[in-house]
Amino acid sequence: MKPTFSQPPHVDWLTGAFSRTPLLRKTTRLADLSGVFADVSGWRHADPQQVVYDVEMLDTPSGSGELFTGVTHLYPGKVGDEYFMTRGHFHALREQGEVYFGLRGSGLLLLQDEQGEMRLEPVFAGSVHIIPGFTAHRLINTGTEILSALAVWSSNAGHDYAALAGGFAWRVVEEDHQVQIREVQNG
Numbered sequence: 070m071k072p073t074f075s076q077p078p079h080v081d082w083l084t085g086a087f088s089r090t091p092l093l094r095k096t097t098r099l100a101d102l103s104g105v106f107a108d109v110s111g112w113r114h115a116d117p118q119q120v121v122y123d124v125e126m127l128d129t130p131s132g133s134g135e136l137f138t139g140v141t142h143l144y145p146g147k148v149g150d151e152y153f154m155t156r157g158h159f160h161a162l163r164e165q166g167e168v169y170f171g172l173r174g175s176g177l178l179l180l181q182d183e184q185g186e187m188r189l190e191p192v193f194a195g196s197v198h199i200i201p202g203f204t205a206h207r208l209i210n211t212g213t214e215i216l217s218a219l220a221v222w223s224s225n226a227g228h229d230y231a232a233l234a235g236g237f238a239w240r241v242v243e244e245d246h247q248v249q250i251r252e253v254q255n256g
C-alpha cells in the first residue's frame with residue numbers, strides 16, 4: 070500500500086517562527102496592560118502602542134482532549150525598573166498544567182500556586198518547564214533580546230485573570246544592573 074503523508078506544521082527552533090500553516094495571532098501592547106506594572110506613572114508616560122508580546126498559535130481544534138500549541142515572543146524592555154512580562158494567569162480549569170520550551174533569549178518563568186508559594190525558573194534556549202495544575206504562570210524577559218517560548222496546553226484550560234487581579238506576590242526588577250526580586254505586600 071502506498072503511504073499517504075500530510076504535512077505537519079513547522080517551527081524554526083531558533084526563532085520560534087511557524088511557517089506554512091494557518092495561525093492565530095494576538096498582540097499585547099502596553100495599553101492592554103493597565104494595572105500590571107508597579108510604576109503607574111512610568112506606564113502612563115510610555116508609548117501605549119509599544120508591543121510587549123506577540124503570541125502565535127496553531128489554528129487547531131479545541132474541545133475536551135485537544136491541545137493548543139503556541140509561541141510567545143516577549144520583547145525586551147522595562148516599565149520603570151520592572152522587566153517586560155506577560156499578564157500571567159491561572160487556568161480557569163485549575164487542574165490543567167502546561168509545558169513551556171525556551172527557544173531563544175533569556176528570562177524567567179514566574180510560578181505562583183494557590184497557597185501563594187512562589188518559584189522562578191530560568192528560561193533559555195532548550196529549557197523545559199513543566200507547569201503543574203493549580204499554578205499561575207508569567208513569562209518575564211530579563212535579557213536584551215526577544216524571549217521566545219513554545220507552549221502546549223489543554224485547549225479547554227481557559228484563562229482566569231481575575232484571580233490575580235491583585236498581581237503576583239513577586240515582581241522582577243533591575244536594581245544595580247542585576248535581576249532582583251521585590252516582594253509585594255499583600256500581593
Ligand SMILES: O=P(O)(O)OC[C@H]1O[C@](O)(CO)[C@@H](O)[C@@H]1O
Pocket residue numbers: 097124139140141155156157158167208220222228
Ligand atoms: O494570557 P497571558 O498571561 O497574556 O499570556 C499568554 C500566555 O498564555 C499562553 O497563551 C498559554 O498559557 C501562552 O502561550 C502565552 O505565553
